[in-house]
Amino acid sequence: MTTNSPSEKRLEELREQAWKDGVVPGKGVDVAGGPIPRKPGYYGQAVVKPPVWTWQVPLYFFFGGIAGMSAVIALAAVLFHHPDLARATMWVSTVAGAVLSPILLVMDLGRPHLFLNMLRVFKHRSAMSMGAWILSAFGACVVPGLIALELRVQQFFPGALDQLVGVVAGIFIFGSAIFGTLLATYTGVLIGATAIPAWFLHRTLLPIHFGTAGLGSAAGLLELLGHRIPALNFVGFYVAGVETALLIWLSVNKHGAADRAIHEHGTGWLIRVGEVLTGPLALVLRFFSFIPFAAISFLLGALISRVGWIAVGKVSGSDPESVFAAERY
């Protein structure tokens, strides 16, 4: 406010009058826009609470997606006799899913030493509880799966025992693939079934995006590790195609103020950049056979969009107008 505005002048008059007379009989100052603060809701304050999650959670989504879908590729590699690829995928799955993911999840807890309390109860109506169990089951499959596979490949045991180890490896890799697909997709349910408007309005899109991004990241990572085979290239085309469709869906299926965090400001750019890198750009690069670049583009996009979706939740949850607008859907 400038000093020559009428209200400031009036204030000066009142101060002088008060100094001289000791009492001011006149009225006060009508502040521009006052006295009622015109902000949405209660002084513009958040109606729901934004997520308290920090950088570990988007990273966990990223590595959990890679781990889970890598196990699916492992299953296909075993079934179609690609022993080298099977070993690489199981190593990726184990490192990302049984080492990095639990560490990141425990780090994000407010009280990390109580992480085992996650397995106190089994609640199918809590996506967080289901996620804890899915990750545990995945870890319980992928670690013995990898050990059995390595023993089989090294032919550690002789004759019939080796056959048995092969069967055991097959069973555990099958289990890893099943729990792996859930590990890569449940994270979409986790944030989709919340009170955050921009999240729950896209609860159908989120699991598709997270699962597909996980599959594409796994395939891309394996290609970068040197497994340049036509089957992974096809998977790369499939995921980039799905992500392109999701990009179109997201830009058509707008909900105005309710999900504006996805389309506006910095968070909107994170989502857009992530979608373009995983979708159209990866597709075009792959079409012109720039496979490593397509893989890098997809991995980068998958990471950026995970960061973006958590950031969107923080913005959307802090925005009272979004909550009120979302009640119309």
Next chain:
Amino acid sequence: MIGQGIQSTNQRKHSYVQDRVEVGFFTDPSVCIGCKACEVACKEWNHVPDDGFIWSGNSYDNTGHLGASTWRHVMFLEQDRQKGNQVTGPMGLDAQSEDPFRWVFLSDVCKHCEEAGCLEACPTGSIVRTEVGSVLVQNDVCNGCGYCVVSCPFGVIDRRPEPLHDAGGAFKCTFCYDRQKSGLVPACAKVCPTESIVFGRLDDLRSRANERVQHLKQSGYSDAQLYDPTETSVRGIHAFFLILGEPEAYGLPLKPQIPTIYLKSAWTSAFATALASIVATLAAFAFFS
């Protein structure tokens, strides 16, 4: 009840926990004087830490909002409307103006939903429902995953940040379950000097609240209404409010929903994606091997 003195349900000893009677809070802003005694009593009894002080500039409300260390929050609404038949004087520079103006105070609290989002979301079983129908966080079990925070449609529960004591866990109003077990009234209701906060049996409170709304409407409070969302998926709340004007002005959602209603469509999408990913990968290896 007002005028009942020490016979009021706010002052009597009770055995609701032993008798498994559903209890509630009825909070009535038409008699609230904004003294914040409820906030203080809550902090004192429950050892809720001081979480810092800032001048908000939002009327006399420097508490902000409910959270991990704020379990009662007195709202101060300044509205350019008539309060009942109250006559207001001129406020503007222009001597002729007789702006309608009202100052409304409402003590906000955890709603203790019939279908509680935080309780459903909690993966540790830390959040439970008590004998009296309230929702309780067991502090020693909570590992601070933060999922209840985004699952509350009212933005009540939050994770307590460092360096406050018991940091890392999720906290909210306990409905003074410890006091109730001993037959005592929750601290906020006990100290409320005007009985704006009434504690009692839920059925008694509901009928009392309906009477109060009728009475206020006859007294010129034309926009008095109850905030008790029984029609939505939270299926009613144990701490309900009388409000003047729209719920939005109090930061209350018009149609609060428990997030579990979104699970079906989200899981369907997840399972479809899981299946599609397996099929696409197997097809890739079948045709391009």
